[in-house]
Amino acid sequence: NAGVMQNPRHLVRRRGQEARLRCSPMKGHSHVYWYRQLPEEGLKFMVYLQKENIIDESGMPKERFSAEFPKEGPSILRIQQVVRGDSAAYFCASSPRDGPRIHEQYFGPGTRLTVT
Amino acid sequence: GQNIDQPTEMTATEGAIVQINCTYQTSGFNGLFWYQQHAGEAPTFLSYNVLDGLEEKGRFSSFLSRSKGYSYLLLKELQMKDSASYLCAVRDNTDKLIFGTGTRLQVFP
Numbered sequence: 683n684a685g686v687m688q689n690p691r692h693l694v695r696r697r698g699q700e701a702r703l704r705c706s707p708m709k710g711h712s713h714v715y716w717y718r719q720l721p722e723e724g725l726k727f728m729v730y731l732q733k734e735n736i737i738d739e740s741g742m743p744k745e746r747f748s749a750e751f752p753k754e755g756p757s758i759l760r761i762q763q764v765v766r767g768d769s770a771a772y773f774c775a776s777s778p779r780d781g782p783r784i785h786e787q788y789f790g791p792g793t794r795l796t797v798t
Numbered sequence: 799g800q801n802i803d804q805p806t807e808m809t810a811t812e813g814a815i816v817q818i819n820c821t822y823q824t825s826g827f828n829g830l831f832w833y834q835q836h837a838g839e840a841p842t843f844l845s846y847n848v849l850d851g852l853e854e855k856g857r858f859s860s861f862l863s864r865s866k867g868y869s870y871l872l873l874k875e876l877q878m879k880d881s882a883s884y885l886c887a888v889r890d891n892t893d894k895l896i897f898g899t900g901t902r903l904q905v906f907p
Contacts (some may be wrong), residue, residue, distance in 0.1 A: 686840075699834075713893075715894065715895070717895075723888075723899060724885065724897040724898055724899040724900055725841070725895075725897040726887065726897070727894045727895060727896065727897075730892075730893060737893075738892050738894055740894075741894070747887075757865070772895060773840060775895075781806055784827045786846065787831075787843070788809070788843065788845055789833075789840040789841045789842070789867075790840060791839065792839075792840055
């Protein structure tokens with residue numbers, strides 16, 4: 683039973699380019715969360731999605747950032763026109779829709795974005 | 799506002815016991831989580847408390863007092879591999895996790 687998968691693991695972009703980060707939740711999980719971790723800081727919530735639905739995007743910057751979780755395929759976090767301050771580790775977590783472990787979020791290995 | 803406080807760093811000796819404290823003030827409470835994170839890796843789930851009291855799982859235990867907004871993670875029989883960051887997180891009333899900045903634990907031989 684594969685865990686949460688994220689790709690790429692490392693991504694280098696020049697200022698002004700676009701970054702696309704992918705997350706495939708655990709099998710049977712339909713809730714996806716994205717978090718950002720800046721160097722030497724804690725994890726910060728960005729967005730919570732279910733299939734074809736954004737539940738909570740209160741942690742997303744208003745500009746340049748968007749997220750989706752289509753009916754088929756992985757969840758995508760998209761950052762347009764990246765700036766140096768976007769350099770961080772981006773973690774995806776998933777949780778099941780129901781059952782006794784509904785409260786647990788399982789994290790993927792993260793994508794480390796470096797903006798040069 | 800949302801506020802979760804935990805010490806930045808702690809040190810301990812192999813074989814000892816260490817307690818990592820966490821205090822929180824959040825809008826809504828649907829449980830408190832502890833995660834372990836080794837440098838450059840993903841957080842891994844350690845424990846979940848939603849009711850007051852102590853939850854024990856092997857060498858690790860977690861305690862919660864909702865009235866005091868307080869939790870601790872207790873690690874017994876410390877091993878070198880326990881050197882990591884320990885993250886306290888509260889699940890708020892919209893199901894997202896609010897994380898503290900983490901406590902970096904160093905275990906010395």
